[in-house]
Amino acid sequence: MSALESLVRDFYAARDREDWPAVERTLAADVAWHEPGGEDYSGHHHGRDTVLRLLRRMLDVTGGTFHLEPTTFIVTAEHVATNARWSARRGDVQVEGNDLGVFRIADGKIAEAWFYPDGYDPDALTTVFSFGDEQETD
Template identity: 30%
Template sequence: MSTHNVHAPPGGVHASPGAGEHPNTILIRDGYIAFAKGDMEIIRSLLHERVVHRVLGRGPLCGEYRTPTEVLGFYVRVFELSGGTFRSEPYAVMAGDDYAVALVHTYAERPGKVLDGRAVNVFRIEDGRITEIRTLAEDQYADDAFWS
């Protein structure tokens, strides 16, 4: 059983947005809310036509997903493999004009396995849409083993 127990700090992005919050922080937060609801239409609207999602590591889901269709297909596959248990909940989101970073708590279950850890998602943003996502797990070996 591949398990690592790491819990996100309390608070996080569930707090009310600040008055001076960068628009890209809101864009990324909205994406995570849509992801939690499984709202692929909203997620699709946030992705640029030239989007690429790079999932680092050596597991079966690692690689590059290009185009919104491939990226959404990757998300569907994650939900399928985890029996709908996968969650990626941000506890901190920071953004500027071109980039955003989300620190996330990830959780999922598979028969005989639990994934409970942290990751960093780095986003590149152009014209209000996501052009690149890089996912970096805190414990890449545990992530690779979980999805294998």
């Protein structure tokens, strides 16, 4: 397994076990995080602290039920692409889908990430991941 794949696997594993110091170690200080769509978490997020707050918030609003399971990894010289299955619940509403994540690695850290979800119910997604207020982006 390449060092790049290992880094992204470490990120997913730390995120799943809510080991935020370990997640922090995988992210560059100036990481750029791109979440498409019109959801409360969508937008361009910059900086490790901002991204960590976003990741924790997504878990918090789902009562800890948001899980991602990467199933496939494709590695190039500086990118790792993953296919992940994800699911989350909020109250009686369950949502699940697929996510293509593309991570750019620089100096042994995740420097940038783009996500492309599909195969989900848009209304359920909005209900489950609603923050109820504005999310910071820049």
